Amino acid sequence: MxxxxxxxxxxxxxxxxxxxxxxxxxxxxxxxxxxxxxxxxxxxxxxxxxxxxxxxxxxxxxxxxxxxxQPEDDTAKPENIPLNIVYEDSSLLVVNKPKGMVVHPAPGNYTGTLVNGLLYHCQGRLSGINGVIRPGIVHRIDKDTSGLLMVAKNDYAHQCLAAQIQEHSFTREYEAVVYGHLKQAEGTIDAPIGRSKNDRKKMAVTTEHSKRAVTYYEVIEEYRDFSHIRCRLETGRTHQIRVHMAYIGHPLAGDPVYGPKKVIESLQGQCLHAKKIGFVHPETSAYLEFDSELPDYFLRFLAGLPQK
The missing domain is CATH 3.10.290.10 (RNA-binding S4 domain)
Structure with missing residues (x-):
């Protein structure tokens, strides 16, 4: 082989x-x-x-x-892919990633990723800290999660932005649709997340080989069988919102991994949007915050839900 x-x-x-x-x-x-x-x-x-x-x-x-x-050459290649650039300067850019787009190349997805589009758009001027396969990528969101990502154009910007994530001073707010009605209109989930013992591709709330994970949530609106919620992350663990909401009995609509066996196929993945990010600019030290509209798939799903 x-x-x-x-x-x-x-x-x-x-x-x-x-x-x-x-x-x-x-x-x-x-x-x-x-x-x-x-x-x-x-x-x-x-x-x-x-x-x-x-x-x-x-x-x-x-x-x-x-x-x-693995292909013989795993260096990401530039591709002319339309990108929704929310903000850009000489140090960084903020991009609104559509649902279904992979952030960086990986086995089985070496083309059509956000990184391929960024390499073309930025003409290769991206930070090299994460290597040839993930240039510029400071943080990532899942393929089927839509929303805002910040991208570093140089190593200094990358280090400054990564430090803010490490110190939990980076603002990250998401909106999601979950099954059922939460007992409280707002709350905190403080439960450590690590690899599942039963399946290495899944994450789980566990005390073994895990890291602290904290999610703050509030209910925006209740429907008959679902709730529209806002989540703010203190930490940024893999699949954090998906794992935490499933852990308290309210998995995300459309989630094929942590949701119920009968998946809402029309959503084509979890109903989760990275709506807002905020950070201190590496060069100017000014705090910047960016918000995004809920995407069409999210609004269509909400519009089709029976009222409470």
């Missing part, structure tokens, strides 16, 4: 009878189903050490092996 990453998954009871391509898409949300299906056709996926087709169904307790090939 060519060089790459070897991944192992165990099928949970909730995933019993899923097609293997759907199972892999849930476990590896940064990859498209078409890419995963091609990997299955190439023989890169084994179920209980046996080759499979994309229609093969998995059973609870099954073991899935996936060889994720």
């Amino acid at each position: 060519s060089t790459g990453e070897e991944l192992y998954f165990s099928v949970s009871p909730e995933q019993d009878s899923f097609r293997i391509d759907r199972f892999l898409q849930i476990e590896m949300p940064d990859h498209t189903r078409s890419f995963l299906q091609k990997c299955i056709e190439k023989g890169d996926v084994l179920l209980n050490n046996q080759p499979v087709t994309k229609n093969t169904k998995v059973k609870s307790g099954d073991s899935v092996f996936f060889h994720l090939s």
Whole structure:
């Protein structure tokens, strides 16, 4: 086999009878189903050490092996991709990422990412701290989360912005739609997050090998079966809002990983938007704050919800 990453998954009871391509898409949300299906056709996926087709169904307790090939050259390439630039100067820019766009190249997604578009837009002038695959990227949001990201054009700006994230002085506000009604109109979730013991691709609230995670939430509006909420992050752990809201019994609508087994397919991923960011500018020391409109997919979903 060519060089790459070897991944192992165990099928949970909730995933019993899923097609293997759907199972892999849930476990590896940064990859498209078409890419995963091609990997299955190439023989890169084994179920209980046996080759499979994309229609093969998995059973609870099954073991899935996936060889994720690396290309010979993993340097991100510039691509002329339309970007929604909210702010830009010589040190940094703020971009509004659409739902469905991967932030940086990874196995299975070497083109069409935000980084590919940024390299073209900035003509390669991005910080190099995170290497050739993630130039300029100070923080990231999930593929199916929309919203604001700040990007550093040089290493000094990158270091200053990263320090603010580390010190929790960086403003991050999200809006989301979650299942059910919260007991309190506002509250704090202070629960550590680490890798799930059962599935290395998932995060979980756990005291083992975890880091403190704090999410502040408030209810904006209640619907019959859902609630529209605002979340402010003190920390920025992987999948933090998704894990925390599921932990208190209110997973995000459309979330294929932490939500109920019957996913709202029309949302094509979690209903989560990074609406506001604020930070101190590395050069001017001025505090800058940027807000964004809720995207169409979010507004359409809200408009279709039955009132309480």
